[in-house]
Each structure stands twice: as C-alpha cells, then as structure tokens.
Amino acid sequence: MALLLDSFWRAVAYLLRPRVIALSVLPLVLTIALALGLGWFWWESAVAWVRGLLDGSDWATPLWNWLDGMGLARLKAALAPLIVIFTVTPLLALVSLLVVAMLMTPAMVALVAERRFAQLERRHGGSLFWSVLWSLGSTLAALLAMLVSMPLWLVPPLILILPPLIWGWLTYRVMAFDALAEHASRDERQAIFRAHRGKLLAMGVICGYLGAAPSLVWASGALFAAAFLILVPLALWLYTLVFAFSSLWFAHYCLAALAELRQQAAPAPQAPAPGPADALALPDESEAARPLDAPSAPAAPR
Template sequence: MRLLLDSFWRAVAYCLLPRVILLSLAPLVVMIALAAGLSYFYWDASVAWTRGALDAWPLLSTVWGWIGNIFSGDVTAFLAPLMVVFAVTPMIVVLSLLIVAALMSPALTRLVADRRFAGLEQKKGASMLWSIARSFGLTVLAMLALVVSMPLWLIPPLVLVLPPLIWGWLTYRVMSFDALADHASAEERATLLRTHRLPLLAIGVLCGYLGAAPSIVWASGLLFAAAFFILIPLAIWIYTLVFAFSALWFAHYGLDALAQLRAQRTAAASSAPLLPADALDAERRLASSREIT
C-alpha cells in the first residue's frame, strides 16, 4: 500500500512538470499538422464528393429542398463540410494519439529513471519490437473482449464496470511491461509482475476509470456542434494527460519495486552463509591477494 500511494502522489506531482505538460500537448500539435495537410490536399475534393453524395439520393434531395425553402439557403453546402469534419476527426485523433503514445511512454519512463533511479542498472530485458508486438496483440484481445461484452452493457451496473475493467487490464499489461522493459531482466520482470499483480491491476483499473472522463467531453462536443472545435481538442488533451499520468504511475511503481527487489536480493546474498566450496574459493582469493601484496 505504501508503494501504491507513494507512486500515485509522485505521478501527480510529475504531471505538473513543464516537460510533461508539453508532452501532453503533443497530440494537438500532431492533429493540427495532419488536419492542415489533409485540408490542403483533399478538402475541396472531399467536400465536393460528399455534397454530390448528398444530392444523389432522391429522397434526401427532397428533404434538402424542403429544409432549404424554410431557411432560405443551400443545405448541402452547409452539411457537406460538417460531415467531412465529423468523419475525418476520429481518424486524425486516433492516429495522433497512437503516434504520441508510442513516444510518450518511453520518454516518461526515462524521466522517472533519470530523476529518481539514476543508479539503477539497465538490463534491457525486452526489445522495442517485442514490446510493440505484445502491445498490439493485447489491444486486439481487449477490443475483442469489448465487442463480446457489449450485450452485457444493457444491464445498467455492468456498463459501468466492464469497459473500465477491460481497459484497466489492458493498461496494466501494457504499461507495467513497458515501465520495466529497459531496466529489468526477463526474470526480474516476471517476478515483479507476479508478485505485484493485484496492485498493478488496481492501478490499471483506476486509470481505466480516469480514461472515461474525456469521453464525456467528447460526447458534449458531438451534441453541441457549435463547441465542437473547442471541446474535442480539450477532450484530446485530457485523454493525453490521463495517459501521461498512467505511464508515470506505472513507472514510479515499477522502478521502485525493481530497486527494492534488487536491494533485497543483494542483502540476502551478503547475509547468506558460505558453502564449503564458496568458503574455499574465498580463502584462495584471499591468499592470492596476500601474495600479490
């Protein structure tokens, strides 16, 4: 419990660092760059195609004409740009978050390691390619679990439990692995993940519930179209900040647990009685050192 609370407050404090705040704003920068590039090359063609699709349906053409007579305007000319924006925004957001998430988690782990565990040896127990492949496979499993569990969401209590639990499991499996990938050996990582399974899962579930907060802002942006361009970037920033907090929490917990594990093993090795063969080797080393001196 001490390690859980200590890592929590440290993660909260690290979220106030200018470097972390700048990292949390990175998806907005990437999203603006992607939107500007796509708008420059494809905006006119996309709007023209969407407007043509709206006018091509006879039933909808009648509806557009009826609405246009009421408001004295071209309805499709107004709806086509909005439909393009609503269709492209989720893809831009997801791509931006994936790009930043791939870069943010290692950067935040290095930040924690440099500030708190500079003397902790890096044993490189997992490669980046293996970490990416593992994260992709776990994400696919989580998406399948979400799809399979959707019928259960009709039961009111379960809709508040199952999605955060699934996302919490995914967060726990991915971020705990990434937090230890550089510093722990494969054996140390397996030991820590087995020993601290419940606290790490609790961190993941809590972060899963925190990750649901931006969805409220996102839904508000969809309901209030006038505030779409304000609420959606706000939701993206909150989501990225939650992701940064999650990565920091797992990094503080995982590296602190690793440091304690190594300290315990060192203390146990130094206090363990020497076996006869070990004692003989120690005497030989002592004798050789005396001969040299």
C-alpha cells in the same frame, strides 16, 4: 499500499514538469499540422465529392425540401464542409494520439529513471519487438474477453464491473511491460507481475475510469456542433494528459518495485577478514584484568 500512494502523488507532481506539458500538447500540434496539410491539398475536392454525393442521393431530397420550407436553404451549402470536418477530425485525432502514445511512455519512463533511479542497472529484458508483440497479444485477449462477456452485461451490476476490469487488465499489462522493458530482466519482470498483480490491476482500472472523462467531452462535441472545434481539442488534450499520468504512475511504481526487489535479492555484507593489524591487538580484557601472580615465598632453611 504505501508504494501505491507514493507513486500516485509523484505522478501527479510530474505532470507539471515542462517536458510532460510539451508532450501533452503535441497531439494538438500534430492534428493542426495534419489538418492544414490535408486541407491545403484535398479540401476543395473532398467538399465537392461530399456535395455531389448528397445531391445524387434520393434520401437527401426530403431533407433539402424541409430546409427550403424552413428558410434554411443556405444550410445546404454548409452541410458538406461540416460533414468533412466531423469525419476527418476524429481520424486525425486518433492518428495523433497513436503517434504520441508510441513516444510518450518511453519518454515518461526515461524522465522517472533519470530523476529517481539513475543508479538502477538497465538489463534490457524487453525489446521493441517484444513490446509490440506483448501489446498486440494483450489487446487481442482483452477484445476476446469483451466479446465473451457481452451477454453478462445485461445483468445491471456487471456492466459496471466487467468492462473496467478487462480494460484495467489490458492497461496494466501494457503499461507495466513498457515501464520495465528497459531496466528489468525477464525474470524480474515476471516476479514483479506476480508480487504486485492486484495493485497493478487496481491502477489499470483507475486509469481506465480516468480515460472515460475525455470521452464525455468528445461526446459533447458531437452533440453540440457549434462547440465541436473547441471541445474536440480539449478532449484530445485530456486524453494525452491521462495517458501521461498513467505512464508516470506505472513508471514510478514499477521502477520502485524493481529497486526494492534487487535490494532484497542483494547478498548481505560479510564481516571483513582479519588483517595483519589484528595480530597486534591488545590482550583480552579478562586477561588484562587478571591479577599478577604473587611472588613465591623464600624457601625455609634446612
């Protein structure tokens, strides 16, 4: 428990470092850059295509008539750009998050290793190929568990327990593997997974609940269209911040557990072999304290 709390507070403190703050705003920069680039080349054609699709749809005719009756005919011209914005923005945000997620975990592990575990040997137990394969396998297993457990969600308490447990399991599998991929060997990684499975799962569940907070902001942006362009970037930044915290927490915990594992496995220091100087050592104290033999009495005359 001490290691869990120590790594938690260290992860919170590391969020204030300039490198972490720069990475947290990177998805916003990527999203804006992608939006400007796509808007420069395809904005007018996309809006025209959506407007033509609306004009040619029979289901939209009652909507246009209702808007005309309410005196909101101008809203018809603004509807096509709004549809394009509402459709493209989440896709751009998702792409930016995926790009940053690929860069953030190695960057956070490197930051923690540089500042706390510079002397920790790198044994390269997981390559990029195995990391991708591990993530895909864990994701498929989590999706399968979600599908199988869906009928149980009808039971009121289980819907609050099963999904967080499944996604917490997925989070700890992916995050812990990436945190140990560079420094731990395969056997060391398996040993840490066995010894710390319960705490790693608890960390994954907590990170899963923290990741639900940006979803509420995202949903608010979908409900309140006027604040969409403000709430969506805020949700995007919160997503990245939660991901950075999760990476830092698992990096601190796993690398500290690895250092402790190696310290326990290190052989105990042996006493040095006696050298030449030991031959000149003083006699034992018991011998030194022993009184000298008294001189013998002279022989009696015959």
